Amino acid sequence: MGLKVDNLSGGYAGNQVLKNVSFTIEDGCIIALIGLNGAGKSTTINHIIGELHPQSGQITLNQVNIVEAPTAFKSQIAYIPEQPILYDELTLAEHLHLLLAAHGQDNDKSWDRVSRLLNMFRLQDKQHWLPIHFSKGMRQKVMLVSAFMLEAPLLIIDEPFLGLDTLAQRDVVTLIREQAQLGHSVLMTTHLLASAAKFVDQFVVLNNGQVDFVGTPSALADKYQLSVANLDDYFDLVRKETGA
Known part of the structure; x- marks a missing residue:
């Protein structure tokens, strides 16, 4: 079923x-929403997570409509914003417990997943730290742990590689692929x-x-007469086309 934006x-x-x-994201699919600044990416995400109310149209996740059943809809989502959001007065462990x-997942099975994620991002010995002690990259890793530990039907990540070192970026790709293998949708x-072309199913x-376009990385590359390895040049071509 997955996510359907209609x-x-x-x-x-x-x-x-x-x-x-x-657009639609089927179960087990990884979709990258792309475009120049101001194209509507953040607005789309804010509608999907329920921060904005649609003027028209529908958003459903596993046949649950966000307007008709907002709580049931949102309970299926794990969201990682571009800028980390943490409570100053809570330690890392308290954030995760909360x-x-x-x-409804604060149990031993969930904490097995948490331990793996904390070790992966080298945060295992930081559980009693407050956010004031975290660097920007560490804050982003806390958000990653918070989202991936839920194994939600829909994972939404806004700029997943921002502020991360190379090892952490590789770990994020591994985790995204694991989510898809579990049958979950990723936006x-x-x-x-x-970089995204190596693991996403569609742009x-x-x-x-x-x-403006929905298709595989190779189809997008073909449209603009690029190789997949040079897809980052897409933005320059679009700027020239639109005069943006």
Whole structure:
């Protein structure tokens, strides 16, 4: 089933940013939502996580409609924002306990997953640290642990590689692939198209609030007469086309 965005129009304070956006993420699929700054990527994500109300159209996740059953819809999502969001007064361990409890998963099985993730991102000995002691990269890793430990039906990651070292970037790709292998859907945004092309199933391209292209990395490369390895040049070509 997965996520279905059907003719979504919406935006902020009456300003229409999205115009009849439609795409689907089947179970076990990894989709990268891409486009120039201002194309509508963040607005799309904010609608999917329930921060914005659609002006028209529908968003469903495993046949649960976000407007009709917002709590049931949101309970199926794990979200990693571009900028980490942490509570200053909670330690790392307290953050994880709180989030697991909110999803009814604060048990030994979940903490087995947590331990693996903490070790992977070299945070195992930081569980009693407060956020004030974390670097920007460590804060991002805390967000990654918080999301991946839930094994949610839909994982949304806004710029997953931002602020991460090379080893952590590789670990994130491994975890994303594992989520897909479990049959979960993954939606991510990125400007690193050549890197994403190695593991995503499809790109969904937004341009001026509309879906401009949906297809495989190789199909996107062919459209712009690029090699997959040179897909990062896509943005330069689009800027020249649009004058952006």
